[in-house]
Amino acid sequence: MGKKKKDTMELRFYEVPQNEYVLALLGDSWIRDYGHDESNLHFHNLMEIGYCKHGTGELILNEESKPYEPAMVSIIPQNYPHVTISDSDSGPSFWEYLFFDPMVMIQELYPDNPVVQKKILQMVNQKALFFHEWENPGVSVLVKMIMDEMRQKKKRFHECVRGLMITLFAELLRMCENDVAEDEIRKKTGVSQITPALEYVRNEYANNIRVEELAKASHMSETHFRRVFESYMNMSPMDYINLMRVQKACDIMKKTNDSMDVVAQKVGFTTTSTFNRNFKKYLNTSPYQWKISPENYERKLLNYNISALKGW
Structure with a gap:
């Protein structure tokens, strides 16, 4: 018997529009046949909330398969492997999505308390949640209200979305706190072997990161870690670190007028020439050309995948 083919995992970057709290992917363009098979896993740099409007199929959350049907809600953490697969017999499914940075919500709720912020971020990123609308009507109503605000964009919708997102995130914390004890001993296997390394990079990208540190975080030897990481990600650990730094640099350039030298330093590049390269x-x-034409960023980075598979 030949060796089992390793799973392929895609990285999909999404960017929340400037001065907004969420990126909303809504409308008929999300009526589609989702997924190909359970090996086509992907993960996001942002937290994802999905609402199934119609269709049936399965949602693979890490290594666990969950059947879905209309009026179901998924809440998937950053860097959490998953894929949606439509039921071929029932036709296309219709999902709508919200993407957001949980740290923005955490800082709204717990300003000036970095210890609590880190603890909360770890908690919300440790498990995906998936439930019927009737199982948690409060959260479901909030999700649909946010989607409607983002769809209609009436006057003062920014303020409404901000309030709804803070309330939704507080409800999410309640749900996570109820489930913490159940998952403390859960062993990480499969593609999630490298999740600790991804989390490490997300937190420490601005510092000098050695591959040895990532291997240690993943409880592997450096040689084995490099092999496992590249087999899943189709790029080296250092390439992933630099990709994360570029993404963070784009975010800084959208929000500040810092010089390129300062931006490079903030995201962890030792020299401006390394940053440019x-x-x-x-x-x-x-970086300069991107800075004067930032609208190109969403289109380019949205379609960038670590694997060779085509993204959304």
Whole structure:
């Protein structure tokens, strides 16, 4: 018997629009046949909330399969492997999505308390949640209200979305706190072997990161870690670190007028030339050119995948 083919995992970057709290993916363009098989796992740099409007199929959450049907809600943490697979017999499914950075909500709720912020972030990122609308009507109503606000964009919708998102995140904390004890001993296997390394990079990208540290976080030898990481991600650990730094640099450039030297330093590049070289590698343009035309960023980075598989 031959060796089992390893899973392939895709990285999909999404960016919350400037001055907004969520990126909303709504409308008929999300009526589609989802997924191909359970090996086509992907993960996001943001937290994902999905609402199934119609269709049936299964949602693979890490290594667990969950059947879905209309009026179901999924809440999937950052860096959490998953894939949606439509039932071929029932036709296309219709999901709508919200993407957001949980740290923004955490800082709204717990300002000036980095210890609590870190603890809360770890808690909400440790498990995906999936439930029928009737099982948690409060959360479901909030999700649909946010989607409607983002769809209609009436006057003062920014303020409404902010309030709804804070309330939704507080409800999410309640749900996570109820489930913490059940999952403390759960062993990480499969593609989630490298999840600790992904989390490490997300938290420490601005510092000097050695592959040895990532291997240690994942409880592997460095040689074995490099092999496992590249087999899942189709890029080296250092390439992933630099990709994360480029993504963070784009975020800084959208929100500040910092010089390129300062941006490079903030995201962990030791020299501006190294920053320029990596930026060009991933976005095929210079930081300066991107800065004066930032609308190109969402289209380019949205379609960037670590694997060779086509993304959304």
